[in-house]
Amino acid sequence: MTRPILPDMTTLDRRFLLRGAAAGSLLASIGGVANAREAGITVPSVAQPVPMENVRLLSSPFNDAVEANIKYLMFLSPDRFLHNYHKFAGLPVKGEIYGGWESDTIAGEGLGHYLSALSLMYAQTGNVECLNRVTYIVNELAKVQAAQGDGYTGAIMRKRKDGTLVDGKEIFPEIMAGDIRSAGFDLNGAWSPYYSLHKLFAGLLDADKYCGNKKAIDVAVGFGGYIEKVFAALDDEQTQKMLNCEYGGLNESFAELYMRTNDPRWLKLSQRIYDKKVLDPLKAGEDKLANFHANTQIPKLIALARLHEITGDASDAKAASFFWQRVTQHHSFVIGGNADREYFFEPDTIATHITEQTCESCNSYNMLKLTRHLYSWSPDASYFDYYERAHLNHILAQQNPKTGMFAYMMPLMSGTAREFSSPENDFWCCVLTGIESHSKHGDSIYWQSDDTLFVNLYIPSTLNWAAQKAAFQLDTKYPYDGHIAFKVTQLAGAKTFTLALRIPAWAANSKILVNGKPALATSAKGYALVRRKWRAGDVVTLDLPLDLRFEHTAGDEKVVALLRGPMVLTVDLGAAEDKWEGDAPALVGADLLAGITPVSVEQAVYKTNGIGRPGDMTFKPFYAQWERRNATYFSKYNDAEWAEAQVAYKAEQARLKDEAARSVDVMHLGEMQPERDHNLKSEISYPVIYRGRQGRDARTLGFFSFEMNTQRDGKDVGPLILQATYWGSENNRVFDILVDGVAIAHERLTGRQPGAWIDVDYPIPLELTKGKAKVTIKFDPKEGKTAGPVFGVKLFTAAAAGTTA
Template structure:
């Protein structure tokens, strides 16, 4: 990110060699106290009208609309109790049922911690009453709603936990003994209980939490270290963080030992050694592990945990992220600083940003740096506000950055993706990071209209602003303590020429770590005003300096390519630049953050704030050309875009084999195979004698099965069938070539919506990469 360069240097210089001294805290037990700054609790903050208050209100309506007894449907079934309502649809009707309940509990708890919210408090309490009853019926602390498919039947997922207890551990990364990430779901429920007790103050939650922690804890304690590592190969969320927090609440060292044992060495050891091994990894599987390490650092003082957390943050925020601050494409990390060929409809999973914001808060607490909240603000404004519809409260899974893409939102009863769960939490916490403090300073990190009533310090201020729509931010002091207090205003890294005034008069506060700091005795009625010029700038995508996005102040801009209901089939707008891309957009008079853009070809388009384009098709990144490069590359560009658009129109289905969600979506099964990564692409390796099957969507009529292989994989034999009938035998003779090989196999006409495709390896290992079903080319 181009304009992050200076703030990134500040961050690295300020944190690369930090070894903070441990202190003691806590009435019942000793903990290492490594934080130097803390957020002011949201109960001291009243949000005023803004996009953030709108997001919280929409989210609250959704939280109230959900019935926790329906979310507990499978929990009742597992315990042999009568159900209290039908199961919800979407993911809640699948093996991962239960994860939504945990997120819902956490989101309700955050709201209750903010303003009490008696309606949500009553709902949460009723859920805890039922959870205690279900847990008592189980008799051993078990409390979950996951299921697993065995021999064509759906059975209680508890069988998987008991298999693991006996040392029977099998995983393909996204499953555990065939169950869909049960430890990930366990983490959500355990964390929901922690938040219900810690944030919402509900005493019912603690005994339920201890039972949950004990049940899974006994399983982990009974496994060897090697078996635990095998268990952790499956996605497990932030289970280490859940046990660290359980220790922090109770002081029982047993929970800390379990948290430390749940360290996934395959990923965390290289990060501790400051090696970027992220390419090809499922992104949101990794981020919670580092959030857990950050919490463990705070509790133990272990510097290795901090090293891994800081290094990971630096790599993801500054080398694996797009202009909106989100990361991943199809849920996976690619090569660092190589994002230009990873612009699709599946960029920027919302759960990743939710977890990166959690990690940012930990790092900021250790050492306050404005650079960290530059990143936080970018994600919050341009991704998190964008991924929730303020009218319905529904959420987007991905934030698509492919030109012409639109957002796809959840439904109230039939989605419940992971990003719905994390979205409930994200939009319950907009008041929790505006104001931070250390013993001497109040830090104003986010410019969200609000009132801070900090009675403990005798300070009341109103933050008055239209930010991010304009750059003037005023702190109006309503009450002040008699002693001098420092107020630190974040100066964003992009804000060249920022000024500060006190009661309308220019002043020059001290500058420290990206803040304007004014230390004085404040008086009621004083007004401190920060003015941030909202200038236009461009930012190249990592890996291609000729492909840029535009930002105005803190906001990412996007071209409006029409209503979401109308497909975009035009040529992506390319720009002719005189050497500076910011010279191309022309401001729209009287409109904040609005510009007109005239592409080389086609009609002019308007640039607007990306976050608010909920129902529009957009372009965020633009190819730029000089007059010379356009003359030389025009035909190639237009030909490539035409071929791309043609392939999109002809494609009925894409299967990214080897990737967790895509394999679930396509019903993938195999007798024995291994997922892999090569040159940034996922794959499945099928040994000789083994078979794999999956379903591909079809359109009526004939089609083509297009399969990608690696050119050096020669002298291997595989038989391919569709719906039980052979369609091809794949065999390529030596010599090979070090490049991708795409092979088309004709598929017979069908009238059904899908076909089952099967591969049977007969000689050597068959390695399959991307799989598509496409319509035949027009004659």
């Protein structure tokens, strides 16, 4: 294995500035030397995670999540996940196929994630039933592969033009013949087939890594041979065309398969699965992420990170590091998640993307994976400042521990509630990464390098540090309480090693004691380093101040969120099942922190006093509001700014009132009753909701149409204008708008007004409406494109109400 080439750490400058302030306070409080180098103690140049089987969680919200996940894993049926695998191999089917995505053309993805989750859970807990299920699934897959006869071991489906669902294996001969058709997520009638296949490869590799199942590698090698033949039939141009369709981390799997088998064919294949359009700009240090589907890209960078570790290619490391820095510092929300409606947007525009479609959970799952790679190359606490942020505030928020169910999105728009999966009929990608995330909460608490032990996450747990034949216990109520105790519970004799405790960038005046006395500690890269001769029974205590602070969005200092230590706080707006129609809360005052007082410090509950608008409000930990509506981001004003904002609000209300007076008919797309009332018809068209507005789109080869009234009191009102509402950031949407079969507009949405709603007016020729009580409006996408989404359509007169043109 090639020694990793360290990335340029200057990309972390903002975090280092914060870190410097914390380090100064740390040294002042513990009386340490000026820096670690002067003391001859340094942070090691590389690190590895302590194997998860050597870590056991103690009572905490993280352990609650693991226990809830075990129940769900045991509820799920291996045979139901295996349904298509058995069916398409001609073997007896043993269980009914699951619903949701598992019954769609992405079928089979669930089994791979399930195999990974079981393997991880076995390592995390030692649960023997998890091991038994892993063994059973791998054995069944070996039977499937033998029955297929050519190495293929898939379960994807393909939708033919007549709408029938068939074995997706039939797309591969077409692809090998050069017939490659994709609109981004569809490949020859299958939904992201390589993405689904990657999950199976990842599951097989995890079965080997965590459960020692070598048969899993045999199955992976056989299936890899089939995929290798598909790629071998294509030239570079055809390969790039095929890779326009989401392929997950398939290249990472082949890189890892190379490391397990030492067969160079897998490394060659891994390096060939390379999306030039996305990855070349990142290697050049260019942020061109806007309008790319976020979770499609993150696994590609994880794969480059893994390839760098194998080959030492510095350009791979540069791309992965640059991507991480841009996403975490310029594209991420306060909870550590990223993207809006699953897509990256322009950097430093967070404030214009606070919607109910923020933060796909898969994205954070993958960003944490990428963070682990980068940290291992050059340990620095700033990586785990981000990791902790996303792990606590997004990943832990994603699973409702009462039910064990998972949220797809983590909505940050005021008044929205999380929507959780059902046990048997969803299997969204985020459900499946969720069962993995909540099987491994102990995988990054402790890291090691020679005789240095890093403590990166303060989660109650026990540790067996096999390298030093030592055992430890970490006890804390963090992040509700800043006191952390780390005890050496077992050690033969006395042994010298370094304990590296992460001091978060937000922490000031931290205090470290060893056996109740001030520790001789040094500081480097965000760590307090304590090196001494340790004995069983030694106890290190760390006290971190959990002060309140506001954090503004990247690019807009007027939009803020409230944090306490690593924990994001949110305003409780009522039960999820209760409707909420209020205005988004705001904060008004010259000194906002002074206007917040504790209700319960132990439970991290606070209230505002006089600074809340429209009234005072109560803050609680964001992650734990699984069944509540929240407000997390706030516009902040001084008194003069608030008065001005109210004037603008009243002016907008007057405009809307005038427009309503001129309206002849209004179509609320995406709402069941209005669509029925207007006789909506559609194909390959779906309702959507975004920023509190409902709408509808139509995908390629589809359409949607509906009827609208054109008269008042049975009389013509003159020329009419059709107005459609779009989100101004929409890009590359191309469609026609027809009235009674006649095209009145050819629309191309090109991101003409990013971050804002836009109303586009289309005058209707009078001859199309004259003498008609109704007309049919149709939105018709061009091939390979999407129509909309359209968030409402109005017909109104060109002149003031009551007059004719």
